[in-house]
Amino acid sequence: MTKKSDHAAQCGAELIVQNLVAHGITHVFGIPGAKVDRLFDALVDSPITTVVTRHEQNAAFIAGGLGRLTGKAGVAIATSGPGASNFVTGLATANSEGDPVLAIGGAVKLADRLKLTHQTMDTVSLFKPITKYSAEITTPTAISEVIANAFRFAESGRPGASFVSTPMDVLSMPADAPVLADRAVPKTGPASADVVAEAAKLLKNAARPVVLLGMLASRPDVAEAVRTFVKETGVPVVGTYQAAGAVSHELVDRFGGRVGLFRNQHGDQLLHEADVVVTIGYNPVEYDPWLWNVNDARKIINIDIVAAELDNAFVPVVELVGDIAPTVKALAKETGKLDRAPELETILEGYKAARSSALLNARSTSNNAVHPLQIVRELEQFVTSDMTLCLDMGTFHIWLARYLLSFRARQVLISNGQQTMGVGLPWGIAASLVNPAEKVISISGDGGFMMSSMELETAVRLKCNLIHMVWIDQAYNMVEMQEKKKYGRGSGVDFGPIDFAKFAEACGAKGITVNSADGVGKALRDAMDVQGPVVIAVPVDYSHNHLLMQPLAQLGETSAAA
Structure with a gap:
């Protein structure tokens, strides 16, 4: 009788689980099905917690949120065909945002791959x-190789998404192969x-150097190095939306705000006036280079883990490729x-003055809706350094990205790569799992919320310490705002009302409806005392949205930007 090797597994599914455990995975997210149920069955006997979601897209969103917050790939699992294809938006988002994710999708038997059979699809x-x-x-002998490489690709370099297809019969075949999780990825230096x-x-000879921080600058180790750089050089700093939290509170006087979407911010002024721009961990998907680098008058120093993908408006004269943190130091x-x-210095002062004035003077023109900056003012009182803020996509996220400051790396999660709607609540769930004892605030518009609102039940089931705020205007407002600028009217953007407080209660969460600016603060205070998910519904007055797209000169500021 032949003795089994020490690394023998009963079947392929169990070997996959052994690899996940060895990679330190504590949670997986997804929905089972016939082609992948053997893998879900194997998870039952493991230390990994299986979180059943209400949609596969949201499983990928939650896994991506975990990846961004921890630096280790989150894992999502779905069955074959439409189960796996529902991962598409979640993985595209993670890949654009630099969030490490491993998605595992079921597949038909190997012999059926070329047949017109139930749920067959070339997902690879x-x-x-x-x-x-x-x-x-x-x-089965390739299981550990494929899983190990999937994790390596997802977590190394500029992080992103990996996908692994697992045919139904491979999951059930005897598997006898070593686990490869103990192979550390080599350091780049x-x-x-x-x-x-x-x-x-080049910097010493520059007259007006400026730093532009990108998504990888908000990693904790890189953020620490960025703070050292700013403190020792005194250079002004601008950040993309995804770089939120990279600059510490003690260096706020060197911070010129966040840039993205529309070229009309004080940060855009700084970049326009600069003769040398140092980009740190910047990915062009965050903010198109042609928007901020309007001509060739400035030289670019690029610091990244990978070589730059050249663009007519992004051709660095010096590239520092390697481990970003020690390079910056x-x-x-x-x-x-x-x-x-x-x-x-004049532009920096102008930014601080303009931000303070806007927050101080914001007033709604409606009797039953709240100005976006009135909500920002209230949030400033509640978003402490130990609290994570997860933003969905919509006009509201521009108001928050521009005016709500943060000083902790990865404190604020924002999508500006794919600009994906529906990420706010799933990311909030991820943040709650990472720090279950701390409050998390996630925010969405009423359009984006309904794209992932089914996961509120998941948040209730997981007892997430989560406050989710819904900004209500009964329209896809960010689309409408841009349509009005281009065509003078909106089209295809309106939808009907939903009582979000009752919706929350139907899912087992607490629901609060707010009808005034004063009510926002009270609702937040009440929500802070609740254990478990809370939904705060706030009607928002977006009548000042046109200001988001106006050049600074039209707002009473001097600007070189157009």
Whole structure:
């Protein structure tokens, strides 16, 4: 009788689970089905918690939120055909946002792949354009190899999404292969000293240097290095939406705000006036280079984990490729203190004054709706440093991205790559699982909320310590705002009312309806005392939205931006 090897597994599904456990996975999210039920069955006997979601897209969103917050890939699982294809938006979002995710999709038996049979679909080809890695396990001996590589691709370099297809029969076949989770990914190290010296020389000779922070700058280790760089050089800093929290409170006087979508912010002014721009962890998908780099008058130093993808408006003269955090620290040491440019200092002061004035003077023109900045003022009183804020996509997220400051890395989760609606609540669930003892606030518009609102029941089931705020105007307002600017009217944007407080109660959560600016603060105070999910419904007055797209000159500011 042949003795089984020490790493023998009963079947392919169990070997996949062994690999997930060895990779430190504590939760998986998804929906079972006939082609993948063997994997769900194997999970029952593991230490991994299986969270059944109400939609596969949201399973991918939650896994992506975990990936962004922890740096380790979150895992989502779905059955074959439409189960796996429902991952598409979630994985495309994660790949654009730099969030590590591993999605596992069931598939028909190997012999049926080319047949017109129930739920057959070439999901590997489907996911290749929107992931870093997409592969099918065609034999049990390849299970550990494929899973290990999927994690490596998802978590290394510029993080993103991986997809693995698991045919039904492979999951049930005997599997005898080692687990490969103990192979550490090699460290890249900082950029070479000669390139760092070249960049430092360029900065020392610059008259008006500015830093543009991107999504990888908000990783905790990189954010610490960014703070060292800003403190030692004194250079002004601008961030994309995804870079929120990279600048600490003590350095707020060097912060010129966030940029994205419309080129009309003080941060855009800083970039326009700069003769040298240092991009740190920046991905062009966050904010198109042609919007902020309007001409070739400025030189670009790019610091990233990968070489830049060249664009007519993004051609760095120096590239520092390597581990970003030590590279930024090395550049700070080599550069030293830089002289402050009066032109840039004036813009920084203008930003602080304009932000303070806007928040102080915001008033609604409606008797039963609240101005966006009145809500921002109230949120400032509640969003403490230990609280995570997860934003969906809509006009509201522009108001919040521009005016609500944060000073902790990855404190605010924003989508500006795919600009995906529906991410707010699933990301909130992810943040609640990462820090179950701390309050999480997620925010969406009424349009975006209904794209993932079914997961409120999941949040209730998980006892998430979550406050979800819905800004209500009964329209896809961000689309409407841009349509009105282009055509003078909106089209295809209106929908009917929903009583979100009653909806919340139907899911087992607490619901609160707000009808005034004063009511926002009270609702937040009441929600803070509730254990479990709370939904706060707030009618919002968006009559000032046109200001979001106006050039600064039309707002009474001097601006070189157009």
